[in-house]
Amino acid sequence: MNFFISNAYANDGAFVPTDSNTMTLIMLVIFGIFFYFMIMRPQQKKAKAHRELMAAISKGDEVLTTGGLIGRVAKVSDNGYLSIALNDTTEVVIKRDFVASVLPKGTMKSL
Secondary structure, three states, rough: OOOOOOOOOOOOOOOOOOOOOHHHHHHHHHHHHHHHHEEEEEEHHHHHHHHHHHHOOOOOOEEEEHHHOEEEEEEOOOOOOOEOOOOOEEEEEEHHHHEEEOOOOOOOHHO
């Protein structure tokens, strides 16, 4: 009637149990290192590249916004806003953080 319970066999002393707290600590450290190199570090590098892109925006650059607008930077203000000329008559003001990328010169004319 012991279908669900396995029989216990005596140990001859060859197996020495390890400290489970040490193994748990080692596994946590390995998981933390894995988490850092697979998730946090690439995200930090991407954020740093975006901050450098935002700092390098100047008047005359052609930019693509996260909303999909393509325009030329008409004015850069100190408080973090950009004035972008979409065409000769239309300008919009956006926050500098919403620029997705800086496009090569002449992109607007080719569209």
